[in-house]
Amino acid sequence: MKPVIQQFCLVFAVVLGGCGGKIEVYDAPPDLAPPAPAPPSASAPAMPTPEMTWKDLPAGWEEVGGQTGMRFASFAITGDGGKAELAVFPFPGPPNQMGGEKRLVNMWRDQLGLAPVTDQEFEKSSQKIEAGGVEGTMFDINSGEESSGDRIVAAVVWAKGFTWFLKMSGDSALVAAQKPAFVSFLKGLTFGFKMPESMPSPQSGSREGGDRPNWKTPPHWEDLGAGMMQIAKYRASGEGGETEISVSRLGGAAGGIPANVNRWLGQVGKPSVTNADANALAKPIEVPAGSAKNVELSGDSKDMQVIMVSQGDSTWFFKSFGAKAAVEREKAAFVEFVKSVEYN
Amino acid sequence: MIDKFIKLITSLKLTVVCLLCSLVVVFFGTMAQDPLGLYISQERFFHSFFIDWAAMWASVKKTLQMFGVYMTPSTGAQVLQAQWVPVFPGGYLLGSVLLINLIATHFTKFKWTKAKSGIFLTHAGIILLLVGQLFTDMFAKESNLRLEEGQTKNYSIDARKNELAVVKIGENSNRVISIPESKLKVGKVISHPEMPFQLKVTEYWKSSDISGSDAPGYMKVDATQGIGPRVYVKSIPAATAMDARDIPAVVVEVLDSGHGHGTWFSTPSLARRQFHHDHDGNQWEIAFRFKRYYTPYSITLLEAKHDKYKGTEIPRNFSSVVRIEDSVSGENRETKIFMNNPLRYAGKTYYQYQMAAGEMMASRGLKSTSTLQVVQNPSWLAPYLGCGIVGLGLVIQFLIHLVKFAKKRKPA
Numbered sequence: 001m002k003p004v005i006q007q008f009c010l011v012f013a014v015v016l017g018g019c020g021g022k023i024e025v026y027d028a029p030p031d032l033a034p035p036a037p038a039p040p041s042a043s044a045p046a047m048p049t050p051e052m053t054w055k056d057l058p059a060g061w062e063e064v065g066g067q068t069g070m071r072f073a074s075f076a077i078t079g080d081g082g083k084a085e086l087a088v089f090p091f092p093g094p095p096n097q098m099g100g101e102k103r104l105v106n107m108w109r110d111q112l113g114l115a116p117v118t119d120q121e122f123e124k125s126s127q128k129i130e131a132g133g134v135e136g137t138m139f140d141i142n143s144g145e146e147s148s149g150d151r152i153v154a155a156v157v158w159a160k161g162f163t164w165f166l167k168m169s170g171d172s173a174l175v176a177a178q179k180p181a182f183v184s185f186l187k188g189l190t191f192g193f194k195m196p197e198s199m200p201s202p203q204s205g206s207r208e209g210g211d212r213p214n215w216k217t218p219p220h221w222e223d224l225g226a227g228m229m230q231i232a233k234y235r236a237s238g239e240g241g242e243t244e245i246s247v248s249r250l251g252g253a254a255g256g257i258p259a260n261v262n263r264w265l266g267q268v269g270k271p272s273v274t275n276a277d278a279n280a281l282a283k284p285i286e287v288p289a290g291s292a293k294n295v296e297l298s299g300d301s302k303d304m305q306v307i308m309v310s311q312g313d314s315t316w317f318f319k320s321f322g323a324k325a326a327v328e329r330e331k332a333a334f335v336e337f338v339k340s341v342e343y344n
Numbered sequence: 345m346i347d348k349f350i351k352l353i354t355s356l357k358l359t360v361v362c363l364l365c366s367l368v369v370v371f372f373g374t375m376a377q378d379p380l381g382l383y384i385s386q387e388r389f390f391h392s393f394f395i396d397w398a399a400m401w402a403s404v405k406k407t408l409q410m411f412g413v414y415m416t417p418s419t420g421a422q423v424l425q426a427q428w429v430p431v432f433p434g435g436y437l438l439g440s441v442l443l444i445n446l447i448a449t450h451f452t453k454f455k456w457t458k459a460k461s462g463i464f465l466t467h468a469g470i471i472l473l474l475v476g477q478l479f480t481d482m483f484a485k486e487s488n489l490r491l492e493e494g495q496t497k498n499y500s501i502d503a504r505k506n507e508l509a510v511v512k513i514g515e516n517s518n519r520v521i522s523i524p525e526s527k528l529k530v531g532k533v534i535s536h537p538e539m540p541f542q543l544k545v546t547e548y549w550k551s552s553d554i555s556g557s558d559a560p561g562y563m564k565v566d567a568t569q570g571i572g573p574r575v576y577v578k579s580i581p582a583a584t585a586m587d588a589r590d591i592p593a594v595v596v597e598v599l600d601s602g603h604g605h606g607t608w609f610s611t612p613s614l615a616r617r618q619f620h621h622d623h624d625g626n627q628w629e630i631a632f633r634f635k636r637y638y639t640p641y642s643i644t645l646l647e648a649k650h651d652k653y654k655g656t657e658i659p660r661n662f663s664s665v666v667r668i669e670d671s672v673s674g675e676n677r678e679t680k681i682f683m684n685n686p687l688r689y690a691g692k693t694y695y696q697y698q699m700a701a702g703e704m705m706a707s708r709g710l711k712s713t714s715t716l717q718v719v720q721n722p723s724w725l726a727p728y729l730g731c732g733i734v735g736l737g738l739v740i741q742f743l744i745h746l747v748k749f750a751k752k753r754k755p756a
Contacts, residue, residue: 023536024522028511028638029498083560110585115419150560171560250655259656315655 050090050162052132055188058181061086077170077178084170084178090162101126101137101156108141108152108167131157131164132189140179142172151175153182159191212247216340218333221245236333240325245334248317257282257308260317261295264306267321268299282308287339294335303327307338316341353441354449362442365433369395373435376403379417381584383504384424391481393437394430398423420584443474462741469733476726484721487637488697491645491666492711498642500718501634506592506612509636510539513627522635528594540600540623543630546607547595553578554593554611565609567595570619572609594632637718641670641690646678648714650701662699664714681716692720 075086129138136157151172157164224233234245258278285294292309309316373389388399402418487500512519562576593611610632647665663682687694701712
């Protein structure tokens with residue numbers, strides 16, 4: 001019996017000892033050349049590219065490097081407290097597409113060697129700021145003492161179809177000293193986007209929508225032309241503020257009611273709901289073209305009314321989004337407008 | 345003495361203790377994955393002979409959270425830096441003892457009879473499961489194949505390991521001497537019979553970040569050749585996230601015929617900046633890079649598709665159309681890889697893993713890329729066979745008892 005056990009233990013030890021840590025030698029084919037850059041393809045979707053301009057740079061700031069990779073701009077910041085840099089990254093889509101603000105904060109905390117943030121600490125480290133005329137969120141993450149270690153002050157701004165990350169990082173004392181300059185730099189920004197030359201201008205129609213059908217609009221609605229992904233856009237002004245009415249068309253069920261309702265809830269600043277609750281929020285409404293759903297959402301500062309009309313293999317979205325009183329004031333006119341549409 | 349030892353390793357009490365300890369290890373190893381990440385947990389709880397105090401404490405703190413006791417969670421970096429103090433048997437020790445216990449018991453206590461054939465089969469299945477897992481740990485390779493649209497590659501890169509590759513450039517094929525990262529210790533001189541020169545490690549960073557300027561926290565690299573004099577490096581905490589990996593860096597001095605030929609900086613994030621050394625008319629390239637696994641066939645990414653539900657940002661499907669070309673077998677075909685539909689070829693399985701395609705890439709004028717996860721596990725059948733054999737053994741044993749019982753109940 002004993003030799004069997006001894007042999008087993010020996011084999012086991014040899015097997016375990018044999019793994020890893022050895023220099024390997026082998027023949028390999030030469031590396032294949034990387035592919036040549038692709039010529040612009042006519043079939044590739046032409047997408048807008050982000051644009052950002054700024055007013056005068058604060059003292060001690062210098063733009064370096066220009067646009068590289070995913071980075072839109074970089075600034076070197078020097079001062080008495082050491083060195084820091086500001087990096088600017090735009091990404092298409094809203095911030096929740098990047099996993100939410102808390103995830104971003106945890107990513108930055110990780111860069112400073114800090115443990116993930118608790119909900120309380122997250123609230124504490126964030127504050128609302130104004131950047132380029134829109135509201136953004138600023139986070140201040142400090143690795144340790146005020147006067148030593150690294151610090152990150154970053155802003156997340158959702159503007160013109162892109163989420164902008166502006167991250168100032170570096171020596172704690174300098175970053176703290178430059179925070180007011182950073183805030184005023186944010187205020188002076190202008191966000192935008194640039195259409196590729198091959199892409200039709202927004203006024204010439206939408207990517208998915210096609211031509212406008214016949215419809216009747218109230219005389220006080222101001223025609224704003226077409227927008228990105230929108231067939232038409234109107235502004236209704238009056239007592240109580242203004243609301244923007246937009247029309248767009250998407251293929252199929254366009255992701256379904258729950259996904260769309262939750263997206264709109266996010267736009268009015270309300271938390272997501274379950275699929276069943278989202279479906280319950282979409283109430284049937286009579287329109288000459290067939291079945292339609294009406295969704296009315298109330299936010300803290302803005303309201304939204306959306307009517308979805310299924311038409312053939314696509315869904316039409318009519319959306320009124322603006323000041324609470326304005327959305328309420330235009331409700332009847334908005335429904336009449338939707339009923340007047342003669343689909344092609 | 346030997347009899348006592350044999351009695352100990354064949355005792356049923358030992359089996360029960362090992363199984364109970366295994367339950368504890370699985371529980372705390374699973375809890376530890378939240379603060380420490382998958383890889384550190386695996387390494388500290390399952391791929392080790394003993395679990396150290398820091399890892400166990402991180403897991404205990406997470407467990408206490410479930411009971412409302414909150415303590416600041418440990419980070420992966422803290423666990424990696426903590427002094428190693430063993431507090432509990434780890435997966436390898438428990439698995440080894442169980443295996444020895446089971447086999448030794450069979451040789452000393454069990455006698456083959458027809459009535460016990462089910463038990464024998466069940467035990468054989470458990471042995472197969474244990475050995476299979478050991479072989480998986482030792483021989484399974486997990487790597488990634490990242491391709492741009494139109495790009496062809498004949499190798500994948502390991503998801504965790506790095507290598508200092510010393511490559512002798514040939515006309516039709518290269519000779520690769522792959523030095524594992526574990527050999528890179530400051531002051532160590534590395535030599536190999538096929539390498540006509542030596543490499544001396546003068547600096548090494550396990551996890552690093554590099555910069556082109558002396559930003560806060562970055563130090564100038566002490567290298568005289570290549571890109572080295574223009575690089576600043578910072579040592580950073582080890583990566584713990586599932587989708588992150590450490591980027592190490594090294595400075596080596598080439599020693600040829602007893603003379604130094606300069607010091608060179610190399611890191612996997614600059615692996616294309618390999619440095620060169622000529623010896624006796626042969627050209628050598630040296631690079632610290634992600635460990636590569638070459639294949640005798642190549643894979644080309646023809647199309648990477650990231651479909652979303654229309655009107656939303658909700659992903660519907662990620663898929664890669666690839667062409668596989670094998671000059672040995674003559675295989676040359678296109679295939680589509682998407683979720684739950686991997687490509688299985690030559691003992692490797694290619695799963696759709698990551699994708700950067702669609703609007704984000706198009707808006708930046710970049711090509712779509714797709715990353716395939718490549719899994720090679722020679723003992724992948726072992727768990728299936730093991731579970732099958734265990735199940736069969738239990739059924740047989742149950743039937744034997746059932747027949748015996750039924751016979752007893754028959755009226756005389």
